[in-house]
Amino acid sequence: MSAPSTDLTQEKQRFELLSQEFENSQKDYSKFIAARQQLEAQLQENKIVQDEFALLKSDAKIYKLTGPVLLPQDKAEATLNVDKRLEFIRGEIKRAETQIADCQKSLESKREELLTLRMKIQGV
Amino acid sequence: MPASPQQRTTVDLKALSLQQLAEIKQQLDQEIEHLSESFQKLRQAQAKFEECIVTVKKTSDSANEGKDILVPLTSSLYIPGKTTEIDTFMVDVGTGYYVEKDSKSTILFFTNKVNTLKKNLIDLETVVQGKSQNLRAVEEILQEKMQANQANAPQ
Numbered sequence: 001m002s003a004p005s006t007d008l009t010q011e012k013q014r015f016e017l018l019s020q021e022f023e024n025s026q027k028d029y030s031k032f033i034a035a036r037q038q039l040e041a042q043l044q045e046n047k048i049v050q051d052e053f054a055l056l057k058s059d060a061k062i063y064k065l066t067g068p069v070l071l072p073q074d075k076a077e078a079t080l081n082v083d084k085r086l087e088f089i090r091g092e093i094k095r096a097e098t099q100i101a102d103c104q105k106s107l108e109s110k111r112e113e114l115l116t117l118r119m120k121i122q123g124v
Numbered sequence: 125m126p127a128s129p130q131q132r133t134t135v136d137l138k139a140l141s142l143q144q145l146a147e148i149k150q151q152l153d154q155e156i157e158h159l160s161e162s163f164q165k166l167r168q169a170q171a172k173f174e175e176c177i178v179t180v181k182k183t184s185d186s187a188n189e190g191k192d193i194l195v196p197l198t199s200s201l202y203i204p205g206k207t208t209e210i211d212t213f214m215v216d217v218g219t220g221y222y223v224e225k226d227s228k229s230t231i232l233f234f235t236n237k238v239n240t241l242k243k244n245l246i247d248l249e250t251v252v253q254g255k256s257q258n259l260r261a262v263e264e265i266l267q268e269k270m271q272a273n274q275a276n277a278p279q
Contacts, residue, residue, distance in 0.1 A: 062224075066220075
């Protein structure tokens, strides 16, 4: 009689622990999604700048805002800068995507585990 | 692409439970709200760019050359100045880059922006319409199910 009831409390404890983990993973997940969205916004903005630079003549006067001052920069340098930034952002997006996929997988497995555990607890 | 998933959901809807339907409805509500917000923001951006075009046109008027102006150094301190190079503008193209342009290319720049936004607004509108349609379908079936539940309850 006492054996199954301790078993049950153990299961319940495990359930609680697991749902805590599940919640944490959910928080991480929304954090990753927000990061991904921010990267997308940066990607789009840089793309717009790249397109604009492509339309400019090579002697166009370009300035870069650094703190409170505008520093002149020639077109080749500015274009290179934006290209590099785009490359970096694309890399970051790839990293964020794998993070999101991993997190999704762990959420899925945790949810399944939680469901089976709950059925076990309710079934007893 | 939008047609096939829509059809699939319509087929699926009747097989779903009340709770699942309510969840879908909530999700659609959220999506529509988010999209309408974006729509509003795009409209505001468009208005801002249109205002820029008007301002550039006004300032680059040759009658403005050499006119007296007051330049704000702080919000409460102004110094007198004169306008020169009326046809040159500094345009913020994004991510901290500024490009010097004459009035003609400045106006072209902003016109292009406005046109892109217009296109985006039209795209967004179709998306919102599609979502609203989905929402209506879900709501209809939700109501049907609730009525059926109520009819069954007294027996």
